[in-house]
Every structure is written in structure tokens, then in C-alpha cells.
Amino acid sequence: MNKNKYQSIRKPPVWVVIIIVFFILSIVLNFAAIGSATTSLEITYDEFLKLIEGGFADSVYMDEDQIQITLKEDVTVDDISEVLSNYELSSGSNWFTSQRSYIFYTGRIEDADLVATLREYDVSFSQEIPAQASLLSTIMSWVLPIVIMYLVLFLLMRFFMRRMRGSESGGGMMGGGMMGGFGRSKAKKYDVEEKTGVSFADVAGEDEAKESLEEMVDYLKNPDRYIKIGAKQPKGALLVGAPGTGKTLLAKAVAGEAGVPFYHITGSEFVEMFVGVGASRVRDLFETAKKNTPCIIFIDEIDAIGKKRDTSFGSNDEREQTLNQLLSEMDGFETNSGIIVLAATNRPEVLDQALLRPGRFDRRIIVDKPDLAGRENILKVHGKKVLLSSDVDFHSVALTTSGASGADLANIVNEAALLAVKLRRSYVIQKDLMDSVETVFAGKEKKGRILSQKERQMVAYHEVGHALISALQKDAQPIQKITIVPHTMGALGFTMNVPEEDRYLLTKEELKAQITVLLGGRAAEIVRFGTATTGASNDIERATDMARKMVSQYGMSNRFGSMGLQKTQEQYLDGRDVSTCSEQTGAEADEEVRKLIDQCQHEAVRLLEENRSALELIAARLLEKESISGEEFMELLKGI
Ligand code: ADP
Helix, strand or coil: CEEEECCCCCCCCHHHHHHHHHHHHHHHHHHHHHHCCCEEEECCHHHHHHHHHCCCEEEEEECCCEEEEEECCCCCHHHHCCCCCCCCCCCCCCCCCCCCCEEEEEECCCCCCHHHHHHHCCCEEECCCCCCCCHHHHHHHHHHHHHHHHHHHHHHHHHHHHHHHCCCCCCCCCCCCCHHHCHHHHHHHCEEEEECCCCHHHCCCCHHHHHHHHHHHHHHHCHHHHHHHCCCCCCEEEEECCCCCCHHHHHHHHHHHHCCCEEEEEHHHHCCCCCCHHHHHHHHHHHHHHHCCCEEEEEECCHHHHECCCCCCCCCHHHHHHHHHHHHHHHHCCCCCCEEEEEEECCHHHECHHHHCCCCCCEEEECCCCCHHHHHHHHHHHHCCCCECCCCCHHHHHHHCCCCCHHHHHHHHHHHHHHHHHCCCCCECHHHHHHHHHHHHHCCECCCCCCCHHHHHHHHHHHHHHHHHHHHCCCCCCEEEEECCCECCCCCCEEEECCCCCCCCCCHHHHHHHHHHHHHHHHHHHHHHCCCCHHHHHHHHHHHHHHHHHHHCCCCECCCECCCCEEEECCCCCCEEEECCCHHHHHHHHHHHHHHHHHHHHHHHHHHHHCHHHHHHHHHHHHHHCEEEHHHHHHHHHHC
16 A cells, blocks of 8 residues: 655744744854953042043943943043053954943042032033943844743744644644644645555445445546536535444545545544634645545544534634635535545534535435444455454354444454464464454453352353343344353453344334343342342343333333334434423333333243243353353253
């Protein structure tokens, strides 16, 4: 894969210029300072009087203990050398500052006649220090504060920028430097892949999405066909789907198939603390893309900048500016200019309407979680990258991974390969794959956690409770494995059910059967120990959730019939349920949920009591072996 970072030719950053200017300035000032060195020379009071009486003095400054003389301008060193014969005075004055080279001063002595003497020789006197305004001090007093201010500003900017970028690699100054350069720093922000090396064959499942995108590939390859007939290509498409379903992969595949460069940036990378940075990054990205057509621009997580704009409190100026810029860039390039903008999101409902109108992201391509066949294909695509034994059956792995995304499946294959290496095998076997399904969903086995004898017993009965209820009901799913080995994601044991096929519709009876299975663990605790443990909390949460959906969304309660009481938001993420009914109806719905759960709980207890001997036998075997397979479980059950 030919991957390199795009870099534009940049002006030298402002901070470099500042340092150079500062450097030159300090040299000049130094030079000036050397030239303007003024020596203060203490003379005796007697000599001081002689200077006055000789008519050399122009003015005198007196403070409490010192007298300072300024000589007349035309007085040279030669003129006063006789009076000050005790001192070695160098001749010449300072060319740079036009100052005299010497300041003479003497100690103050009680001399009542001094003022009269000064008057007599027409020497002005004061108690104020004569201004020593030199060019040097002028420069220093003006320039130094500015330089210091600039330096402080620069350091502060750098500090903030570092903080904003956090642990981002590359560190140092961002590409463009400070102030005017912020926006230009972007260039480093997006990746360019000249050739992504990904093709549609690398994306398994997702056939519908691929179909929609194939048209774009064809357009990028043969634009003339479209232009000739006067057809306008969509400028952008929005890939919508849960995380890890292969949106980025699909976008790369479009670029790979068409053989065009792929510009990739994440929505959140546009937005910085400073207003205007994101907008200039967008501008820069499109400018570069326009110079390199045909190409694909891919904006991941576009919801980070594309959220609905509103003027309510808390609106984000920077984000809105960035979005506006994106909108205008999308309008700005010609329809058939060879740029296709793809964006990905898992929250399409929060996007600003302006983004979705024709001429922008007017196509919406759903990238769903894969179905059974899709999962099997994805496993096969990733399976090609590792050495496999002949016993590997991806179909059964696909069956155990209902709800998994493409990324999860890729991870499962990789975990299996890691496991095979750990066990010093040179290829992956089916067991590695099944174990890695567990690792991905339940975490690794935590052998170090020692449970007390009593706790192990409770966990064993709890798990067998689930498994038995599952096996005893006709609408429940078959068992794959039961274990009481603790796992890192918190489970002290688990029962794995495997559906025989992917299900898209579930009946009321099947849902009730699932709730009963979930409550089977608690039921076993009650039946065997006459008490309840904390181990059932996750079961209870899931059972309640399911029961609530039956009542509030699926219209499966007698009381409310087909009335909807809540709706789901963010369906591509976890799916938050939001109530749409009044508080009173909500309370009544709670009561219905409770009844449903009670009913299932009683059913579970009844089934276990009826099959007490099976519960005891299988729990004893589980305690002895720690893990038993679905087949072994069924054999034990049949043997009773
Ligand atoms: P998204 O952008 O939707 O969050 P990605 O495209 O980044 O997901 O997918 C992450 C990884 O998961 C990919 O690099 C790939 O290895 C794997 N993957 C996801 N979906 C598929 C698929 N349909 N076929 C093959 N691999 C997939």
C-alpha cells in the first residue's frame, strides 16, 4: 500500500520569523550599547569647582549627597584635561548617541556659596536628573516590552496548542505555526492514500451498499460517459451504520476500485478550540483535492461537525463555521469535477438538514450489521489472512456471533490466530475460533480468581438454571456451552446459546421464553438455596429491558394493546429508549412490565422444581468439569 502524508509547501512559520528578528535586534542593540558606553567619573569637589570656574559647565544636578555636572557641548576632552589631569580621559565622543562619553559627579559638601558661584558662571542647576535620552534607551524601552510580549504570547499559544493536541504524535509546533498559520496546520491532519489497495472483494456482506457505490466507481473511471449524456453525478453519499460495520472500508474500496487518491479525515479533527481553524482546514482539504481530481474525500464521524445548527445557548461557533464552510465547499465544486465526498456517521438523525439536501450528501447508504451469510463471508475474508486447519467451520462461528459487527469478526479471527500461536500451533483450529468468540464477548478466562466452594456452587446452579430453562422450552435457543470459569469482563460463568439461524422477527412467545431463560439463573438460586444472589443483576437488567419493550414498543400487553409508549433513538448506536407517554401511563406500564416478569419468573421456578433431579445432576457435573459443551449437556438431560 502506497501511503504517504500530504504536505503543502509552507511559508516559514511566524515563530521562526520572530526568533530571527529578535536575534538581529539583539545584535544591533548590543552594538549600540557598546558604542554608547558612558563612563561615570567621580571627581573631587575642588575639581568640580574648577570646572565651573573654567566655564566648562552647562548645568548641574544636585541631590542630597551628590552633584552631577553636564559640560557644555563644545567642551572637548582636551579642554578639561588640565583641570582633570589626575584622570586618564580618552578623547572623542560617542558617534552613535551624540552623547558625551563621561558623566562627572562629586560628593555634596556644605558650601553656602555654591549657588552664588553657579549663578555667577551662568550654570543652570536643578534637583532633577537630566534626561539621558539615548537612542538605545528609547529602543530598549519600546522594543523590549514588545519582544517580551510576543515571546509570552508565543509560549502561551504553544502551550495551548500542545494541550489541545494532547497525545497526538508528531508533537512540536503544528505545521502552520501560530495565529495566521493555524488553519494551514491542517495539511498534516488528513491522510492521503494514493492507492488504498482495498477492493470490493475485501468487503464481505454489505451487497446493497456495494451496489450503490459501484455506480460512483464507474463514474470516477469513465466520467465522459456521464458528461456526454448530461447526467449529474451525486457529489456525496452518507454511509450510515453502527461502529465497525465497514464504512471506512467501503469508502476505501471505492477509491481502490476506481484507482483514485483517498483523502481521509475525521470530523472531530476539523474542530479546534480556536474559531475558524476548522473552516480553514475544510477549505484546505478541498483545495488540495481539487488539484488532484479525480479523488475521494472521506469524512469519518461527520456528526462531529454536521450537527443541527441552532442559536440556543451552548451553540458552538467553531463547529458551525466549519459546517458552513463544508456546505459552501460542497456547493463550490462543479458537479462533474471528479470529486466524490463520502461521509460516515452512526447518528444520522442529528445531522443538519442542509447537509442532506440534493447536491450535497443526498444519497444515504445503510451499512448494516451483517446477517448470518454476511458474517460467514466476513469471517472467510479475514480467514484468508491466516492459516486454517480443515476442521474450521465458519458457518457455526457465524451462528454464535449474532449481532457482531465486521470489526468484531475481524477481531475474532485475529484473536484465534493469537491463541494458536500461544498454544504453539502453526494453524488455527475450530476450537481457537470458538474460544476467541468467548474472549471477544466475555473477556479472557480469569483463572486466578478463586471462588469459595459455596460461591462456585451458586454459580454452577445459576448457569445450569439458564441452560435447563433454555432446553425445556420449545421457543428457546439451543445451548452451545456452559462454564463456571470467571472471565475478565466480570462474568463468573456463562451459558452460551446459539440460534439455529438469524432471526428478524420474534413472536411474543419467543420473547417470553427468552425472558424466562434470563430469569432461570435466579430461579435456580431460589429453588436450590432458597435465596437470591447479586449474580443475577445483568440477567434482571436484560429481562426487564425486553419486557419493557414488549409492553411499550411491540404492543404485546393486553392492557395497552398496540399503543406505543416509547421510541428508540440513536438506533445505530446503543439505541436509547425515550418515553412518549404521560407519567401516569408510564406508571401503569411499569406495573405491566412487573407482571410480565413475575409471570416468567414463576414459570422458571416451576420448570426447575419439576426437573430438580436434572438440575442437581448437571450442576454436579459442571462443578466437577468447570465447562461442559452443549452436546454433553443434552446427553445428560436425555439420560435422566
Ligand atoms: P467503521 O468505519 O464502520 O467504523 P471500519 O470500516 O473501520 O468500520 O471497519 C473496521 C474493520 O473491520 C475493517 O478494517 C475490517 O477489517 C473489518 N470489517 C468491517 N466490516 C467488514 C466487512 N464487511 N468485510 C470485511 N471486513 C470488515
